[in-house]
Amino acid sequence: MFKTAHDASSESNPNYEKYSDLLSEGWFGYKVDNSDGQYAGFRNNIPSLVIVICIYLPASHFFNYLMNRSAVPEGSTPISTNVQQERGLPFLSRAWFFLGFSFIYLYYMYGLSLLKIMAIVSINYLIAKLGKRYNSRWIPIATWIFNIAILFLNEAYHGYNFADIHESLAWMDEYSGFKRRWDVNFNFTMLRLVSFNMDYYWSLNASRGSVLEGREKVVPQTDKERVAISAHSRDYNYIYYLSYALYAPLYIAGPIMTFNDFISQLRYPKAISLRTAGLYIVRFVFALLAMEWMMHYMYMVAISKRQAWDNDPLIQICMIGLFNLVMIWFKLLIIWRFFRLWALLDGIEAPENMIRCVLNNYSALGFWRSWHKSFNLWIIRYVYVPLGGSRYAMYNIWAVFTFVAVWHDINLKLLAWGWLISLFILPEIIAGRIFSKQKWGSWPYYRHLCAVGAVGNILMMMIANLVGFCIGLDGVKHMLTDLVSSGQGWVTILGCCCGLFVGAQIMFELREAEKRRGVFLNC
Structure with missing residues (x-):
């Protein structure tokens, strides 16, 4: 498979000239495919990001050390959690450091566009607080209307210009920072804005026993409790809100944390061992180097950009589609793990994304849960469950x-992707109810029936993601036409299906091995 993808990228391939201008000079005299704009933006700025981290982490931990030392008089013992509850909750001084650094960081990134970010973030906060004053039932409605509208307005006006507000402000557009398009990364901030308002709304409407007040304060013990248990009412304030919404390590790309989880980890820090952090660094460096090898060995992104597969053998066309998805998975894994590592070294443990290899998925639902897991958890909490959850799953x-x-x-391409995913999930939901394990599990060939369904799922997931993130509807139509228009194409499809059938059986056994070890990833 790797050799086939490499052959499709070689200079001897007749299609090489169609995309060779997209390649750059790489390591040891090789060409490198750095044509993916999203990953190139990250890869080219790794040295700068590392410098920022090397400044941030010592400053953050030193500030935290000073605040903890000043909070405990010399010769005395630290105040226990129970005593803190008696005296009232102390202010989280780290929030000031987070906020101060975030202002500097975002001004460097976006210049005076920081004012636009602050305006949107502040209006969202006012929606929550004014909703409490007048009628809290309006908080969810106003929050969703406002934040969805911001997504459309950001896209329509490309981040806005000060000159559009008034011509006398045109000079402010010149100070746009390192990245002019602040709105490109604002989608992640929008999720945090919704999280704060909804967590605040639920804290107002929760029963007294579940709201952490005074002596009734319960210290969350698990990750689920950190998310589900509302914070103290005084923790839903503007300073904590800003420090959460603008938290520098997770601002650009996440992973996504809920407000409750973030504040809980500040108030009751999690113990992150040096061994855990060290292994995470090693794993990240290994992934980064593996990605470099793939970018030098096969040029899938450049090929898909130019759809340069005319007259290629059908097996090469299949591998171009497959490794396109692998490259997308790999780049996102690296980006998300980089920023999660930054937060982890700062003492904040965000949810892990990409908990499975992209090729270790046979279920559309499981694929979604294991791909962008933190976003999936956010969707479940703030969209799926409020809409009725599994009772109305098909709708x-x-x-x-x-x-x-x-x-x-x-854009239309991603809407098509979203609707294709929805369409392709329906057969899995229906088949899961008809051929449930409780009813059919004793049938000797039940495992093989599931493997046949897995083959269909994998093919549909590949098609949907190629439409949404690779080559679009026209490119997929062209690729599928090439495959089904000849006898050789059908033989190739049959061979791929047989290979996927075997792969599904291996995945089933991997899940069973996880259960024997007590690992339950639910995907």
């Missing part, structure tokens, strides 16, 4: 994936 998945598509980007 609300259309609303869920329409929102997911619009959140990624407002």
